[in-house]
Amino acid sequence: MSSSRADVTTASPTPSRPTGPISAWDRVKLARNPARPHTLDYLAELARDFVELHGDRSFGDDPALVGGLAQVGGRTVLVLGHQKGTNTKENIARNFGMVRPEGYRKAERLLRHAGKFGLPVVTFIDTPGAEPGIGSEERGQGTAIAESLLTMADLGVPIVAAVVGEGGSGGALAIGVADRILMLENAVYAVASPEACAAILWKDATKAPEAAETMRITAAELARFGIVDEVIPEPVPAHERPRETILAVGAAITAHLDALDARYPPADPATPDRLRADRYAKFRRIGTWRESVRRERGLPVELAAI
Amino acid sequence: MRSFFHRQGKFQPVSADDERADQQIPDDLWVKCPDCKELLYSKELRRNARVCPRCDHHFRLRARERVFLLADDGSFIEWDTELRPEDPLDFVDGGGPYTDKLRRTRTKSGETEALVTGRATVGGHPVGLAVCDFDFLGASMGSVFGEKLARAAERCTKGGMPLLTVSASGGARMHEGIFSLMQMAKTVAALARLGRAGVPHLALLTDPCYGGVTASYATVADVVLAEPKALIGFAGPRVIEQITKQKLPEGFQTAEFLLEHGMVDLIVTRPALRATLCSLLGHYAGARAHRDLAPSDRDGADDRGAPSSDPDLGHLVAAAAGVAAGYGANGSVAEPLPVPTVAVGWAADGPGR
Incomplete structure (x- = not known):
């Protein structure tokens, strides 16, 4: 797979490298570029002995989400990732990286597998979002995502997530409840696609560029918010120098796995609980609000009667 | 409607x-x-x-109407009434800035956020309540919603008190962007701890329940109840129709559809709701009494978890402690009160609280 991804220095057929300052909308287009490396490209380059594990043991296998065992950075890990295609045929087979409930149930099953064998988890996030469809609703798309979130939150092994392309809403987060969240410079991560947001709030999907701007979906902004732990630079957009990008992502993942190992020694029986507690603390603090202290003395009005 | x-x-x-x-x-x-x-x-x-x-x-019911219907008379004590949303993104959409929208919504709805939380008793069983108000920006989940729910779950975890969530929501709140998305992880993580403590989470899904709420805290409950004919799903029906170009089947995404596909435990009509909850809560309370937990594990003092920086709320904690201790305060379960007459009617003066 890596051979087909040899770095090309010739001009890309699509005008994908914007000139001037890169807007949020430019990043959306970069993140969606079909030539950008996808999960299996990362695994082909970074993983040794990758054994793909299929199926949710209940309904089917979802090719839009791949998972399996592999050696990454000198240790065996469980890898999970959304998988888009590079061309139309592949994309149809992979459902454009839009995962169905059986995909999330496969992820959930493999996460528990990682917990059972004490394997660190590495995930690659790259999806437009969970699949909207009749079958997905019948098989409980919402519940499948929620259960994956629950299992990730409660997992006693270290988790590193890398947003490498499109971080599309709950379908992305479903494999993103991690101890370390890394993000490529031109990746985006958002509560909804800019088109969906524009359609809902502007009643006009063509306002997507404006929505992209105000939604604050770029790696730099998410790092500023403290949601992303490390931004991996893309001196050249990933689709132009895929191998360079893959190696940079690999180095960052390995560094974070090493740091997590040092901080949470796998042999220490307290490690699973410490990981859970610290992961909870990480997500627990996310949010912005004001909280005023009651001004009046005594009981609040609605409680005084009790 | x-x-x-x-x-x-x-x-x-x-x-x-x-x-x-x-x-x-x-x-x-x-x-x-x-x-x-x-x-x-x-x-x-x-x-x-x-x-x-x-x-x-x-x-559809407003949040306070729902609380009025569920809670034993006079038992509801609201939590975290002073939390207010912020505008971390300086979000501006076609209709203007988010802060303006919040102000208008607050005025129109009379609520300060889309989730009302508190403690109450239901048929004598203490529970934590978290109820969506659909009239506040479609009960979309933003930071305050997530924070209130996480705090409620934490109090329930500490106090060994079952949590009852009542959801009706359009999903995550766009205006708070990634912060809203992360509330999905945050609320579910809080519920993971509740589950680890062996405390039940009961969920009631009501019309309409979509997106980030269906895909997070609302569906990872130990028991998932739904109101008849409530529309519940992940993606909205119009989106699915547009994308798939398929005609949606009759009754698509109704509570009955979810029951048929194994996604909810039970459909409960509103008049039967309290009785069903009382039965469920009775079973968990009984099971807990049977497990005979060490009394030192919970002294019933911390389940309100009011911010310690607030002396007035601290005051309240002491005042409410007697009531709150019911659920396993001394290693046994409070004498279950007789299941009250099922509340089907409003008091003559409406759900004023």
Whole structure:
């Protein structure tokens, strides 16, 4: 797979490298570029002995989400990732990286597998979002995502997530409840696609560029918010120098796995609980609000009667 | 139907006081049932817990109406009333800045956020309650929603008190972007700890329940209940129709559809809700008593978890401690109260709290 991804220095057929300052909308287009490396490209380059594990043991296998065992950075890990295609045929087979409930149930099953064998988890996030469809609703798309979130939150092994392309809403987060969240410079991560947001709030999907701007979906902004732990630079957009990008992502993942190992020694029986507690603390603090202290003395009005 | 509860521009700004719920009830005398088209006397509809007496159509409830219907009389103590949303993104959409929208919504709905949390007793069983108010920006989940729910779950974890969530939401709140998305992880993580502590989470899904709420805390409950004919799903029906170009099957995404596909435990009509909850809570309380946990594990002092920086709320904690200790405070379960008559009617003066 890596051979087909040899770095090309010739001009890309699509005008994908914007000139001037890169807007949020430019990043959306970069993140969606079909030539950008996808999960299996990362695994082909970074993983040794990758054994793909299929199926949710209940309904089917979802090719839009791949998972399996592999050696990454000198240790065996469980890898999970959304998988888009590079061309139309592949994309149809992979459902454009839009995962169905059986995909999330496969992820959930493999996460528990990682917990059972004490394997660190590495995930690659790259999806437009969970699949909207009749079958997905019948098989409980919402519940499948929620259960994956629950299992990730409660997992006693270290988790590193890398947003490498499109971080599309709950379908992305479903494999993103991690101890370390890394993000490529031109990746985006958002509560909804800019088109969906524009359609809902502007009643006009063509306002997507404006929505992209105000939604604050770029790696730099998410790092500023403290949601992303490390931004991996893309001196050249990933689709132009895929191998360079893959190696940079690999180095960052390995560094974070090493740091997590040092901080949470796998042999220490307290490690699973410490990981859970610290992961909870990480997500627990996310949010912005004001909280005023009651001004009046005594009981609040609605409680005084009790 | 929504216009029945809240007609734009019709209401004066309401302050958060006892009369709040009362003031929101419009003075229309007659309401048309959207299902059977029967004209209903609005007072009678209210007395019938907003269930159409002719066809059993369940009208949507505001959060405080729901609390009034669920909680034993006078038992509800609200939590975290002083949390207010911020605008971390400086979000501006076609309709203007988010902060303006918040101000308008606050005035129209009389609520300060889309989730009302607190503790109450249901048939004598102490529970933590978290109830969505769909009239506040479609009960979308933003930072305050997530924070209130996480705090509620933490109090329930500490106090060994079951959590009851009542959801009706359009999903995550766009205006708070990634912060809203992360509330999905945050609320579920709080529930993971609740589960680890062996404390039950009961969820009631009501019309409509979509997106980030269906895909997070609302569906990872130990028991998932749904109201009849409530629309529940991940993606909205219009989105699915547009993308798949397929005609949606009859009854798609209704509670009955979810039951048929194994996604909910039980459909419960509004009049039967309290009795069902009492049975469930009784089972968990009984099981807990049987496990005979060490009394030192919970002294019943910390389940309100009011911010320690707030002396007035701290005061409240002490005041409420006696009531709260019911659930396993001394290693046994408080004498279960007789299941009260199922509350189907409003008090004559409406759900004023």
